[in-house]
Amino acid sequence: MAAASVQSLTSGRQPDLALVSENDLPYEQDIQRNPGSTKPWLAYIEYKLQHGTIHEQAYIMERACIQLPRSYKLWKMYLRFRTKHIEKLNAAIFADEYRKVNALFERALILLNKMPRIWEMYLKFLMQQPLVTLTRHTFDRALRALPITQHNRIWALYKPFANSAEGLTAVKIWRRYMQVRPEDAEDFIELLVQVGLYTEAVKKYIDILNNPRFQSQNGKGHYELWSEMVDLLVEHAVEIETGHETGIDVERIIRSGIERFPDQKGKLWCGLATYWIRRGSFERARDVFEEGITTVMTVRDFTLIFDNYSEFEESIISALMEMATARAEKGEVDEAADFDLDIRIARFEHLMDRRPFLLNDVLLRQNPNNVTEWEKRVVLWGDNKEQIVQTYTDAIAAIKPKQAVGAFHQLWANYAKFYERGGDIRNARVIMEKAVKVPFKAVAELADMWIEWAELELRNENFDEAVKIMAKAVQAPKRSTVDYFDETLSPQQRVHKSWKLWSFYVDLVESVSTLEETKKVYERIFELRIATPQTVVNYANMLEERHYYEESFKIYERGLDLFSYPVAFELWNLYLTKAVDRKISIERLRDLFEQAVEDCPPKFAKVIYLMYGNLEEERGLARHAMRIYERATRAVSDEDRADMFNFYITKSASNFGLPSTRPIYERAIAALPDNEARDMCLKFADMEKRLGEIDRARAIFGHASQYCDPRTNPDFWSKWEQFEVQHGNEDTFKEMLRIKRSVQAQYNTDVSFIASQALARSRQQQQQQQQQQMEEGGGEGEVDQEVVDAMELLERQARAPAGFVASSEGIKGSVHTQAVEVVNPDAIDLDDMDE
Template sequence: MAAPELPADLLPAEEDLLYEEEILRDPFSLKLWWRYLQARKDAPARKRRLLFERAIKALPGSYKLWHAYLSERKAAMRGQPLAHPGYEALNNTFERALVTMHKMPRIWLDYLGLLLEQRRITRARHTFDRALCSLPVTQHDRVWELYVRFIRQDAVPVETALRVYRRYLKFDPTQAEDFITFLQEKGHWQEAAVRLADCVNDPDFQSVKGKTKHQLWLELCDLVTKHAQQVTGLKVDAIIRGGIRRFTDEVGRLWTSLADFYIRKGLFERARDVYEEGMASVLTVRDFSLVFDAYSQFEESMLAAKMEAQEDLEPEGESPDVDLRIARLEALMERRPELVSSVLLRQNPHNVHEWHKRVKLFAGDPTRQILTYTEAVKTVDPLKALGKPHTLWVDFAKLYEKHGDLPNARVILDKATQVGYKAVEDLAAVWCEWAEMEIRAQNFKQALALCRRATQQPPETLGRLPDGGADVPVQLRLYKSLKLWSFYCDLEESLGDLASTRRVYERILELRIATPQIIINYAALLEEAKYFEDAFQVYERGIAVFKYPHVKDIWTTYLTKFVARYGGKKLERARDLFEQAVEKAPPDAALPLYLAYAKLEEDYGLARHAMAVYERAVKAVADTARMQVYEIYIARAAEFFGATRTRDIYEAAIESGLPDKDVKAMCLKYAALEKKLQEIDRARAIYVHASQLADPRTDPAFWQEWNDFEVQYGNEDTFREMLRIKRSVSASYSQMHFRIPEHLLVKNQPVEGQEAAARPAVDGMAALEQQAQPSTSPGVSRAPQFVSSARATAEMAQAMGVDGGTTEVPLNPDEIELKDEDEEEGGSDEEDGVHLAQKEVPASVYGELADKAKKQGETREEPVGALERIKRQRRQ
């Protein structure tokens, strides 16, 4: 039978003859076929399809030809409706290709993708299975990725998808989380819970999503509690309780989850038991708040449900227990403070303050308070206690005392004295409280007996003294408790006699636990009993034991009492006591002792002795108190010996190295004294000295005072001199930070070979600058040393141009010509508005000089100025 003829459009063209001849010569050459196909890219689809069919018929095992052919066929079908017959032809082509290409995953994946586009569920599932059977295991992951995407489609039956997913987990178990998520999406809670429990229990499981075992556990708890009706076969209670034991930071949430599980199961009483157990076991207030809030909401919802049910019931129907629900909710709210206290005590059962708060919660219920105190004293470990554990015992005993049961209170306090406290003070406080209870009950003798019993030295310590370490029980160290002994002393003073009280004080001194206050109290007791010498001996014993600063109060009290007792009768003994007190007194504690010593000499001794004490005091006291002592010293010297005697004190104070501000204040006081005595020249010399310490810019008060002084007592020359000094001091302060150090001045000296005439000028100018400028060396006062009044007068006269009766001033060859002061200031003082007051000098100022002048016939028509007086004094 003859072959059918091809249509004209499928017959080879003239340009194809060359390729056809080559293929006839070698029909199995892939290169020739591929070159032929590439040359006919623009040919019609039917012609290219025929050419591909001829090629794959000749070379059925060529992956290149099959892949190019299938890709071109798929591209041609893109955008066509799913009912197009070309899809079936394309599927058949893929099937023919897989006959020889069944080991090529790319062909399978393209075929599976085509089937997914066609939504052919059954055929696609069968094809997936065939692909997995044909391809090696190493290439299954490529197929499973597409297979999982296929079964997640809504058109795939759930049971089919679950079966496929279970097979997938056998291939890749790490994707269990995705399967659990898929089960939850499909509503298969039972299998999801089982799978999640397996993941939690598997120690080798590692989450690909980065979740921890803690997160997986919480997801499992949420799953089994929210879907309690659907999840069966799992021990939900055991699972959640295991999480509670393992994850302590989510205890509150897990307890509420467990209760929620039973609520969804309809077991309301079981849920209530879970809530109660949770509140009784949580350790933090945060977890307690979670459980309590969930519990209260549960009770409120139950109450609301019962009330709705009561409204729906007919009158003849049964009435639900609404009252019981209300009572339960109210009782829960009232128990909240107690439950919170229990939580805090579970956190730290040795918290004493929290136990006290718990007792206050049961105010009005003595039975509950007694039970709470009993539990507290049994629970609290004194060595671990936060607070004072003895207060629990004391308050416990006071509770019985409050209700009039003293025997039981004594039993409790007796047990409290046997507890191993951390500190001796706690045990001493128990004994003191016990004695105070007996005093409140008017049992004074028993209170004293308790103190004697507590302070008695244990037999174990008679041969040795405990070192006071933590390993020694507090009961063996109690007899040296100062608190207990002080309380014992107070009781003996109030209830005992003098002899018993003295024995207690002597015992304290023997044990060497006395304090300065104990010494003072003991001496005061003896003074009240008129045993003055015994009291003074007690002071002496305290002085021998203590040192400064602790002995300061003893010395002060001792000296005050001794002077008040004997006054001037035992003056030498008092002086010896004061000498002992000031001998070892530090500077900061010496001031009151020296003042008291000087007061003694003023009242009962000699004034010169008092002055000697003041003179010693200014050297012994602290620097901050020296100015105060000098003021007192000057006032007493003026009172006893007159104002003229204070000059030496003023000069000593100025030379003693006081701070600059104190020296300036002392100079002003000294100048005021001299002005009061009409010693004008001496006062002016003091002002000149103090001016070096007063910056005109920061201390205008000093210069105003000197200005007033010159206006009142000076003349034109002294006023000009004051202005010159003021300018000099102001310049020195303004140039203080711009001076050249002395070691740099050496560089300016001429070297050898320079002219000799230049050397004296440089050296002379440096010398003049060093003399004119105050010293700025560290540790050296900027002001010049104070000089006596005679020397100051001579220097003042020399500064004004007077030298030993001559008025000629030596000329300075290096002096620079400057204008006169009148010209420099722009006119005379009168032109500038400065008017100097002219006042006759009183005759008392001149003293004997005035009488001599009258005898010699020396008379002047105008007042004698300061310069003339200085000249006259020097001539005399």
């Protein structure tokens, strides 16, 4: 576009005829008729965009914007046209062309400075040019010109520009942006760290952490942000400015985190120590490590701090040793440096020696009531008596008896044993005297404590003193109504009902005192109603050993009054055994046995009845024993009844002969369940056979057959068959077979099911044979005939009697024969049967 044409347009002269053709006259006339309207200009521009040259198009747009300088639509069209024309040109090489367009934008913004779209176009165009300062100033002008509601559109371009600019320029821009969008502080902090402004980054972290309304755009929690700040403080400890001027107190910040985040104490203590190490304050770092390992509450935190502490000491020692080696190579001597190295080595060795104690401290801080850890601490001190005593003292002061974890009484006992091993019995007694007054968690602990005191005296051969201690321990009112399990009472109020305590007391008195004293203790146990079956047995055995047999029997009787079954069974067993061995009068023994079986449950009756019967056999009458065994068969449990009948039968046969057992067998068969009655019948039949009573044995077999299904009890029918073969005839054998069929029919209640199963098996067999025949090339009719023949053979074999042959042939064992003709299923003609 020529400068002359622009001058003519701006001076109001006629249009340049070189750029206006005859075809443009209609549009020129429309412009003249409507000078204040944009429509003729838009139509004119549209026409030129299709038929005009670039110069003509620019000329018309320039005239339109001069004619209507406030038209947003015309300016936007013109500016887009000019920017598109040079967008592919290099901004550095064609800087003049870009400046012309920049000037055009400036002209447009004179009257359209409230249009954000014009500003956006201008700013995007400037960002393509290497004009950082001009672009930044233009962004600032846009922010000043536009209302605040439109600023987000400018900042959407300004932020990428700032990030591309980098350095302090980016920081300055972001500082302004933070005033508008403080929620994007994390991105600002990231920029500050990249630039190296660590102090300002920490301040920004402090601002967002102190703002409870701040929400992380990246989904980070409060601790995560706080942890990032601490990491920044530690990593750049030297670069970050601290003090009152900046308001950054690193140690106070990290210590506040230690209080607020207890699960991260180990990491934070190590972070604080690392901060001082990087600042060069090694002594302060060592103090921090020491404070950390003596205050943390978990083994994990302790291990983390201790490992870092030991690595720190090792690194210092390594550095000093390298320096000492270098000096030695040069021949230099520095006694102060060598002494410092020796001190640090000794300090490191002391640290490693302290590790078990420090770890024990951690566990005790977790739970000062942990008795086991206190015991471990005592062991750690080895032979250091002063520290051992101090540890026991601290443990007793720290542990709450009701919350103790472990055997608290054992700690007291070990404390006393420590003095005992040193020969100081007086202090050991003082400790024991204090220990029995401790309100332990359970009565058993207090009882153990009294026993430990008595054993202390016994080890030092003070037997009388031990008895006095136990007498004091079990001291109680004449009639005590205290419940041993009443948790509302203290252990001291309930300890006199501890069986463990009385058991030790009575053993002690029995060992060192007279019989009368021992009997008093036992009687006191019975008075307090804390006697156990073991107490009864021990008391009776003691009297028996001293030949007080009648008194021992009375003790058993007292025990039987106290205890019911099943405990009473064990006492009766011992009592009756000892009474029988003592050979007291038979009448008295019978009375005892009658008492024993009177209320005896069936489960325990068998043993007592057998003892009773054996007594009668040895010292009484055999018929009395038989009556007892007969009573036993009714009194014992179902599981023992069959054994009892067998025993009864055996005894009756040995005393009165086999015929005397018949009524016993009959009653056994009637009383026992089917499976046991069957076995009893077989024994009964065998006995009758031995007596030669074949008919009676056959009748017994017939009676027992009702319990025996031929399919599930083939042994019974086999034995009956053998019996008939040996002792029967044709009629008896046929009768046996008839009974067998009758019983089988009785048990065969599901005929349709059995038939369907047989048919299914035959069909399956037929299909298999057909398949095999087809594979071999055989005929189908032959297979059918074979199946039919096989089924008929199986049916005939099922109807044929087993184990019986014609008399002319004799008995040849169990031979299966085929029935050729059956006239009546209830009568078998043996003449028609052949082998």
